[in-house]
Each structure stands twice: as structure tokens, then as C-alpha cells.
Amino acid sequence: QEGAKERHAFVFKNTGNPYGEKQMSGFEDGIVEQGFEAILRAPDLPTAEAQIQIIEQLISQNVTSITITGNDFDALEPVMKNAMAAGITVLSADSAVNPASRKTHINQADSEMIGRTLIRAAFDMAGGSGQIAILSATSQASNQNLWIEWMKKELEDPKYKNIQLVRVAYGDDLRDKSVAETEALLRTYPNLKVIIAPTTVGIAAAGKVITDKNLQGKVFITGLGLPSEMAEYIENGACPYMFLWNPIDVGYLSAYAATAVASGKITGKVGDKFSAGRLGEFVVTQASDGGTEVLLGPPFRFDPSNIAEWKTVY
Amino acid sequence: MVSDRKNLRFKTENFRELGLLLFIILLSVLIQFRNPTFLTFSNIETLLINASILSILAVGMMMVLIVRGIDLSIGSTIAFSGMISAMTVASYPHIHPLISILQGTLVGSGVGFLIGLLVAKFKVLPIIATLGMMNVVRGFTFLVSKGRWISAYQMSIPFKEIATGRILGMNTLVVIAVVIYSAFYYFINHTRTGRQIYAVGSNPDAAEVSGIPKIRIIWMVYILMGALAGLAGVLWVSRFASAQGDTAVGYEMNVIAACVLGGISISGGSGKVSGLILGAVLFGILNNALPLINVSPFWQQGIQGVVILSAVLINVMVKRTNERQALRRRII
Amino acid sequence: MSEYILELRGISKTFPGVKALDDVNFNLKPGEIHSIMGENGAGKSTLIKIMTGVYIADEGQMFFNGESVVIKNTNDSQRLGIAAIYQYVTSYPDLSVTENIFIRHEKVHPITKKIRWKAMHQAASELLRQLGASFDPRTRMGTLSVAQQQIVEIAKALSVNARIIIMDEPTAALSNRESEELYRVTEKLRNDGVAIIFISHRMEDFYRLADRVTVLRDAKYIGTWNKSDIDHDKLVMAMVGREITQMFPKRSVRIGKEILRVENLGREGYFKDISFNLHKGEILALTGLVGAGRTELCESLYGIAPFDEGAIWFDGKQVKFRHPREALDNGLGYLPEDRLGHGLVLDWELFRNVSLPALKEFSFRGFLSLMKEIRKTKEFGERLEVKATSVFDKAATLSGGNQQKIIVAKLLTADLKVIILDEPTKGVDVGAKTAIFDIMGDLAEMGYGIIMISSEMVEVLGLSDRIVVMKEGRVTAVLNTAHTSQEQILRSALGSANGEVNHGK
Amino acid sequence: MAQRELLIERQRSMKRFIMQWEWLLLLIFMMIHVVNSFLSPYYLNFNTFIRTPMTFLDKSFLVLPMTFVIILGNIDISVGSTVALSSVIMATAYNAGVAMPLAMLLCLVVATTCGLINGVLMVKFKELSAVIVTLSTMTIYRGVAYVILEDRAAGNFPNWFSFLGWGSIAGIPFMLIMFVICAVLFGILLHKTTFGRKIFGIGNNKNACIYSGIETNRVLLWVSILTGLMAGFTALFLTSRMGSTRPNVAQGYELEVIAMVVLGGVSTAGGKGKIIGPVLAIFIIGFLSYGLGLVNISAQVLLIIIGMLLIISTMILNIRFKRMKKPRVLQS
């Protein structure tokens, strides 16, 4: 395969997910821009087992780099180490794999910042006191778990002494389960003020329940969600504002990080600098899990003023 | 008077899911103790709304199981028909919701038609045909949607009101489920075609010998299942105001579980609407009540399993006691 | 217009490896009862299945009222007014009796097409009453005994107002009393002008009912006679192709010591206070009306369903078998009544069926020996004169009588002391019947104790040493065959169950 | 005498032998290799080729006992949960200080116990179908796994443990060697021993087996135990491949495993099948998805292709059978 283009692969969690599609398209843009070839893969179900298979296939193809959005923090370690042994550059993006199985991680936003920001938003919506609850994806989702941890840390601040986290519920990223869990939250805690849902399916389901029950203004929702999914509920007041980053940029930044590491320009150590096309310069920093990471930037706030322009984008 | 009593006994003996009913009552009482909002009117309505899609699907699955089949593809059919009608609504917002419902039902019937063709005509084992179609239909759902979702803001208000509107003070979903139950109750108990479904499942060879159009009956059953799944797809998308490619993955297992809980035999031939309702209700309670009783989320699945197991075991015990008493009454 | 309502000419039918019918002729007049007779596997069932469109003939023509017809499927035959009761019950176990009777011609409301359940239940009750049966038409078919199901099948055929009714061994599962009812109904139908085809291995059925008889042998047409034109010996000769001198080869076997004793055995809901005993070399007949509980009793002995009270002494030890395995290991074997459901694995070759009860004998350290299986099966097959092309034949392709012989062969593989035979001659032709009686004689001579359940008086009287009569789950008489008569047995079978047990004279 | 008859029969069955389903599978298997190597330049690399089975062999250990289960006429949908539970308990025990070999033994013991529980439930409650029993235990086993590990992962196994899932002996993956050994053992057990004969018998006609003195309960129990044990093996290999474990591993394995068994020509009606069929099916599906993965086909297209493969290959089987179809045998 002399003379063939360098090939860089991106593996998302599962197929048919607009968030992932955007991330993959951003990655593709970034790779193609540099004159390489991009391979975009995702299993049909979001399991680590399926991702292991895909990575083995990529190893056999001798790709130059693999960037993965991990379905499991630890379970990909053996196969990622294999890939490294085969001379392939491995990174993670969005949802990290453990430091031993990556050169660096492309973090869409600082986990700590996400956790703290969401609690501050809830504090703001609750008006300083009252009950709040969290509606997460599955109990095994590493991203969400990390954010929830930071939320709990933030709540230790005495400023939140009147805020009471009553429950962490898991909607498993299923519509029906998320709806049932939201309904149960509302029924069990009639005085609930805010639901924080750091996952798109969960926040949209919660928004739907609030809207159907006409509880806008009584119970508020915030969290992380796709603007397209949340437009309706931001516009009708169920969700005053929420956050997300631009998945296209996550993919785009990953593309530049991958080529930078693969070409030996950087090694993924703290302090390494590289430029990422239209996004400008980035620095590799220390990550809280012990590895290194590249931080995209602060999460973007979506509210009634800007949702209309974003809802058609992603 | 005397004959009346005898008649009553005859009926209770025939009510094979008595144990299940007792179990549901017991369970409800227990949950009520832990969370007093459980047996309130509004919660029961929520429970019914959440159970309605499942129970609509269960009716179809019951017929499929009766003719010794199984349909593993319904989760995919839900996603497919839901996606198609959502995409249509997104492009033509002024479409009447009834058209959407019709469209989804037709798309579902189309899938059912194909499965029926495979199973009834080409004699492909139902489990293989539907497992295959499960993959194929899911794949096509991803392909037509190109990985996008259709979100709430893209759907017209009338479309979303399919699931949230009210008819005669009742939620539309519940009304639709009730109508479907009544229609199918009549269909399978009081029409010749309906009874032939049982005959085909009870003894396929005999059905063929006695001239029942076995192939057509089986085919029809899969079309009906597909139609109901298609309808459920529209209801699903309208209810959650979002259409995704991975909608209802694995939902077929819930439906089958509700059916077997309701006493419908996997090996065909038997199953009653009364049992089916109980199965669906128990499932509704499980999904609605577990989050309510305030246990650690990590215990939920375990508790759910234990509840299912106890339900079927208690049902068996009650059945056994009934039979033993029937034997004791027999004079020899 | 022809003299015949139905006529078949030159019918041939070949199954893979078997010629089932070879240039067979048959004709049927309106208002007659026409018997088809022949050995097991002669092709009788195949012939009638061709008439009803279950099978399609390879060659030959069919005429209905003199006009040539082609019957491609069962709908065609139904349209011509042909109704059939097949040899093996073709019912729907999950549906009610009523539905089984009226399937395909349900009574429906003329406009709404709603099924009229009430009217159907009533009509079904009426039909069942005509046949002398008393069970509720609302019961599920699957809960009925084989005999009761057979009655429902007959009711089903009656319900269509057919012009031709075909009955393939309808009496096989019935006892004398139900058979009488059937005779009565059949004759009434004939008098109403219905043509009836009647297949049976019971000579008495023929004498009692038939106007004419057609005999088949080895797939070939032998001839058609009026009843008055053929005597018993000639008929048997036509069927079997040789003379049968002695139907019941009664042998004088020395009765040995007691091998089985049953004391006050009871199982709730099925039987109560059953006591009798059995000796080595003895043939004990267990008789009674259908539903008397004989099968249940024997299944309890064999360990299928446990008894709750009483005791069994077997070969000097008190036993309670919890599983047929224990029974077989101790030397008690049972030939089940339901040949297809309990006796055979229809999809299997003969040798696999034969080795099933004694896999240990056919294996070494758990590994099966195919050679051993084949050799043994061949040996038994030859000894019992099983008609099959090879031991690799599927059990399903054998005719009824030959299937029965294979089940007997299964019992011979194990080392037994007592054998219970539940209706062993049901649906078995004369030739095979004598063969089975012969085997029973041999076994008795070898010192086996034999219990034979039978509803046929001739057999009971012809073969047994003693007779136990049951009625509604109780023993009403234990009789010594040498000193008893048919009337006495019938009286005990019908008479009061609560009376004193009659121990003969 | 018997010898000669056997010879004749062998000759006669030559035709039947040639017309076997397994040949078709073999053909498909070959075709897949041809197509794959045509599609991707990376495919025909011996090193890749021999290591490929590692990517899909973990669940194939379940295919073997599932073949037994399905021949018995049952079905077991709790296997995935059994894998998860035994894996979680092994990891938890190891992290709590139990020596790794002991923890591995514990894994097998736990899995076997799970199988045993299924078996006991089915024996004690004959009225219940295998589906409902294993459906409840499926939920319970995974529920227990969640209770134990909650939202945590467990792992950090000693280095040698990764040999199970990743290691090779003389260039041949250890997993492949183990699988071949197991497949041969299961094949012998099924086709050469009295135990296998009993399995076929029960699948064909359970009652006839009971009346013939086969202790059907015992057979059922042993098959359940075997299933559990093999789930334990799957847990070992899967855990080794992932290096850590969570309560949600091996989700949906049951359906994949069942699909392979039925694609292998084992009838879900019970009583029919050969071990070689499912084994071929494992490699067909495995190599197919691997090969298509090498050309980076998207997951949705892969779904459609596998679904089509399931359907079309069975249709070929049916067409072939139709030509040889025997007349119906009437039975009650």
C-alpha cells in the first residue's frame, strides 16, 4: 500500500445517533482537510464488546490512528494496547477510555466545569432552595457518572445548604424508561424544583413530561441536550437554559489531535501544543483521571435567545 | 339457583389466571403501603397511558403466539413506521393526524406482509424470519433517517396530540387501546376467522386436513401484528415527540414477556384476552411502580425479576390447588 | 346416473419406498354401509385419504354420481359432501368440544356473522346425547380421553349432513357399549340414505353393520363381496392370504407364585380401593367401560403418576415406583394405550425406537453401539413379523399394527417380570392380533406375569386366566375366566359400583 | 447380516447425505471467504485470518449448550445474564483478595449454579415454559450483578489472565483451541452417547421418553448445568478480553446465540439438528461481519446483510426440502 493515503479512524458509541453523526462528520472534515482518508465506524448497539471487534478490524487494516468514543472506561484497554503494539496511534474523544489505553483524550468540556455549572444552573432555577433530582443515562455511563460526581462535590459548598439532591434516577437512555422515571420523580417529590439530566434522551423525555403535565414554571429542567431535541422545551419554558458543546468541533479537534500524535509532532504529554485548523491552537493538559487531555472549551449555553438558530444545526 | 352456582364454579375453574389477578392485587397493596400516591386516579391514568402501547402490541403478539409463531421484529417495525411518519410530518406539517396513523399502520402492515410471506408461504421458521427482519428493518430505519432524529419542534401540534389529547375525558392512547382490545376480543372470540386462528395453532395438521386456509390465516396474523406495530410506532413517536433510529430496541422481549405472564402459551393454541390484560397490567405496574417505591436504582432490575418469578409461581400454585380441588370433588 | 355414488378405478399411490395402493378399485352405493378390510398397512387409510383429498393419487380415476371428478384437496371433498373420521384423532386440543364439532361450518348470525355460541352448544349437546356421551360440550377437547375424543370426531362427521361418511377405525378406542351407540347411529344414517364407508379390524363390526366388504391386501385390490356371499374363513383368507386356524391359541401354562399384589390402592379423583394379585405365567385381563380408570391405575403401578394410598408388593418387596425407570429396572413394563403420543418417536428410525427403554444395554460406558441396536431390532422385528423395508424406516411410515409390534419389541429389550399391555390389539389386524396373542402366550410360558387391558369381550374371555372388572375407578369383580360368561362381565362393568366385589363362583 | 443392511442403508443415504443443510452452510462459509478476500486486501493475511476467530469466539461457547437446549425443545434466554453475574462475582472476589485461580473457579461455580437453578425451576414447575422461567431468571441474575457492582467496574486482573482471551499457542489463539476441544466434546456427547440420544428423544417426543423410562428431568437438569458451565467459560474469556467487567456485559448475547443455533439448522421445534451446523454458523456470521468490517461497511448495512443471510439461507433450505417433502402423517 505504498503511496496510499494515511487513514485515520473514528469509532463512535453506536450508529444512528445524530450527536455521533455530527462528531463523525467533524472528524471527517478535519482529516480530509489535511489530505488524509477518514474511516468512520460505529456498532449498532452501544457496547464495549462490539467496539472491541471494530478495533480489531481496524488493526488488521493497519490504519494510522484510532480515535474512540468509549462505551466503557476500562474494558477497551486490552484491545487498545494491542493497537498500540501494532504501531497505531490511539486516542479517545468525548467519552474517555482509561489513561493506559490512550495517548490523550479530547475532552469536549471540563468534567468538573460541567458538573459545577449544572448545579449552579439548578441553584439559579430553584431560586436558591428546594429539592433537585438527577436523571442520568445508564448507571454504567462513565461520562455521566463523572459529571454526577462533580455535581455532588459542588453541592458540598455551604451555599447550597438549602438545595437538596433527592435522587439520582437512571433512564437508561430509553424514552419510555426516562419518561416513567421522570413521572415517578414528580409523584414522589411533589415539591421538586429542578431536574438535571446530563443526557439528551433523558432531558428531552423530562421536557416532554413537564410540558404534558403543564408544569412549566413549577419544575425546571436543565442539563445537556441536543438543541434540536430541546428546542421545543426551551421555547415553551420547561427548560430555561441548558448546555452543550459543538459535537462537530469535538470531531474536528480530534482529527487534528490524531494526526498530530500520529505524525510525531506531539506525543500527548502535558504541555504539547498543536494547531487545529479553524479552531486555532490547543495545549495538552493534565486530566483528572491521571492521563492527559485536550480541552475544547467551555460548554455552550442554549436559551430562548439562541435556540432557534441552533436547532436546525444539530 | 343451584345451576347458577355450578355455572359460577365452572367459570372460576376456567379462569386460569386467577393467581395472577390475586398477585396483582397483593402487589398493588404492598406498593400502596410504600408510596400512597400509587393508587391515586392520576397515577393510575399515567400507568394506563404507559401500558397502552405495550398492550396494543401484546394483542398482536398473542395472535402470533397462538399460531405457534413469534415476532422478534416488532421493535424494529415500531422504529421504522415511527420514523417514516415523523419524517412525513416534518416535511408536510399540515397532514392530518389520522393520515399519519394510517400511514404508520400501512407501513407496519407492509413489514407484516413480508414476514407473513416468509413464514406462511416460504415456511421460514418464524424465529428466523423475524430475527432476520428485525435486523433488516432496523438497518433500513437507520438508512432512511441517515442517522438523524426527528425532534419535537419538527412535529406539528396535532401530531403530538395523538398521544396527549383526550376523548371523552380519557387519554387518547388509552382510548385507542380499549378500542383495539374490544375489537380484537370480538374478532377472536366471535368470528369464524378469529376462531380459526386458534384452530391453526392448536393443531396445524388437522387444520390443513379440515380445509382451513392455514397459510392465509398465518399470513393475516402477521399482517395484523405488523399493522399494530406500525400503529404503535406512530403512537410512540407522538407520545415521546421524538423519532430515533434506535427507538424500541429490544421492546419485543417486553411484549412477549407480558404475553407469557398473561398465560399465553409459547407453543401455540391457547391464550385469552383476559389473561393478556392482566399480563400487560402487571408489566405496567412493574414499570410504573418500581421507580415509585424508592429503592436504590441498582435493586430495580433484581426486584423486577423476583416479582415476575413470584407472579408466575403463584399463578401455578393457584392453578394446582384448583385442579386438586376439582379432583377431590370428583366422586369415584 | 350411475348406480354408485362414488367410484374409484385403478387407483395407485406410491410413497417414497412404499407402494401403498396398486390398481385399486372401489365403489359405493347410496344408503349402504361398505366395509373396507385388510391387514395393517394394506392401504385402507391411504385409500380413504385419496377420497377426501388429503393425498392425491398417482394414477386412477374417481367418479361421483357417475361423473368424473378430481379431488385435489379437502375442500373439494367437503363440497361433494364427503365427511371423514380419520384413524388418528385430528382434533384441536385447545378448543372446546363444540368448536371441534362445528369447525368450518360454525353457526353464524346471517348478517353480523357473529358466531352463535348458544345455538352451537345446544346442537353439540344434542349430537353428543345421540351418541350416548354425557360430557359438557364446553369442555376443552384436550382434557378428554382418547375414547371421548373419538366420539367427538363422530359427532363432527354427523354434524355436516354429509352424503358420504367415512369412518377409519372408529371403534378402535371404544368399548362395547359405545360401539353399540355407534352402530345405532350408523344404521340410522344408512336408513336416511347416507353412504357409509367403515374401516375396522373388528370382525363383529363387519357382521353387525356392513352390507358389502372390499378387501385389500399388500396394496392390491382383492375383491368386493356382499356380506351374505362370504363366510368368516374366506374373509380372513382374503385378508391375510393364508388360513388362520386358531384365533386364541390358549396354552396351558403352569401358574407360578405370586409376583404382584395390589392392596387398597387409591389415587384421588381417579381410583380407589383397588385390590388384586398376579402370578407368574398368568394372564390377567383388566376390563370395564371406557373411562373406568384402568389406564390411570396401570400408570400408577408403572410410576407415571403416583398413588396416594394403599400398597403394592412386587416380587415379594413392597414398592412404590416414582418413575418408569424404577419400574423397568425392577422388572415391570408397560405398553401405553396412546401409541403415537406415548409409545413411539415417530420421526425416528425403528432401531432408535426399539433401543430407547434400554439404552444401557445398547451402549458401552455411555457410548452407543449402532451395530448392536440394528442387530437387536432386526432380531425382534423378525420374531414379531414386523412389516417394514428395513430397520432404518421411520416409525411414522409404518402402519398401525406394525407400529404396535415395534412398541412390543421395545418391552422385550428390557429384562422384565411383569408386563402391562394397555389395549394392545387396538387397531391391529387379525393376523397381527394372533401374532401378539402368540407373543403373550410365549411370555406367559417364560414366566412373565401379564396384565392385559382390553375392552373386547372375545379377547378377554379367549385369552385370560382371570378377569378384573372395573367401573368408575373401583374394582367391581374379580372373576375366574373358566367359570364366567360375557353377561357376568358386562353386569359387573355396568352394575352398581358400590356393591360387594364379586369374586366369581 | 446387520452389517450388510447397514452398508445398503449407507449407500441409500448417500443422496440424503449430499443434500444436507450443513453442506450449504459450508458453501456459504467458503463463499464468504472468497467475497471477503476479493473485497479487502487485508483479508487474505494468514496472521489476521487465524486470529480473527478471537473476535467472535467468546459467545460461541454458549452456542454449544444452546444447541442442546434447543434440540430439547426448550430455550434459554438467561445465558447473557449468567455470563454477567459470574463475571461480576469473579471480579469482585478477586478484588476482595481471593486468589485469581480460585476466583475463576468461583466464576464457573456461580454460572453452573445459575444453570442449575433454571433447571430446578423447570423441573419443579413443569407448567411453566422455559421462556418464562429463563426470562425471570435473566432479569434476576443481571439484577444481582447490578446490586453487587452498582455503577462500578471491577478488574485489574493479573497479567496472565489476559492470556485466556488474547493468548496464542503456536500461533493459534488459545480461545480457538479451547473452542475446538469443546465443540468436539459436545459433538461426541450429542451424537455418540446415550445422553445425546436422550436429548434427541425428549425433543421429539417427551412423553414417549417418559414411558420408555428415560429420566427426562435428570437430562433437563444436566443440560441446564452444562449451559451454566459454558456460560462460565464465556464469562472467563469475555472478561479476559475486556480486562475488566461491569454488570452490563454480555447484553443481548442470548439472541445472537440463538440466531447462530437456528442458522445452523437446529429446529426450534426440537428434536433435530447436528452440532456441526451451529459451529459453522458461528464462523459464517463471525467471518462475514469481520470481512465486511475490514471494508468499513456501516453498521446498518451489516445489519441488513446479516438479516438477509438468515432469511435467504433458510429459504434455500426450505425449497430443497419441499422437493423431498414427504406426505403428511396425520397425528393427534
Ligand SMILES: Nc1ncnc2c1ncn2[C@@H]1O[C@H](COP(=O)(O)OP(=O)(O)OP(=O)(O)O)[C@@H](O)[C@H]1O
Ligand atoms: N405418510 C406416509 N409416508 C410413507 N409411507 C406411508 C405413509 N402413510 C402410509 N404409508 C405406508 O403406506 C402403506 C399403507 O398404509 P395405510 O395407513 O393406508 O394402511 P392401513 O391399511 O390403513 O393400515 P392400518 O390398518 O394399520 O391402519 C403402509 O405400508 C404405510 O407404511
Ligand SMILES: Nc1ncnc2c1ncn2[C@@H]1O[C@H](COP(=O)(O)OP(=O)(O)OP(=O)(O)O)[C@@H](O)[C@H]1O
Ligand atoms: N366422571 C368423570 N368426570 C370427568 N372425568 C372422568 C370421569 N370418569 C373418568 N374420567 C376421566 O376420563 C378419562 C378416561 O379414562 P381412561 O380412558 O384412562 O380409562 P380407561 O378405563 O383406561 O379407558 P380406556 O383405556 O378404555 O380408554 C380419565 O382421565 C378419567 O379420569
Ligand SMILES: [Mg+2]
Ligand atoms: Mg389405517
Ligand SMILES: [Mg+2]
Ligand atoms: Mg385407557
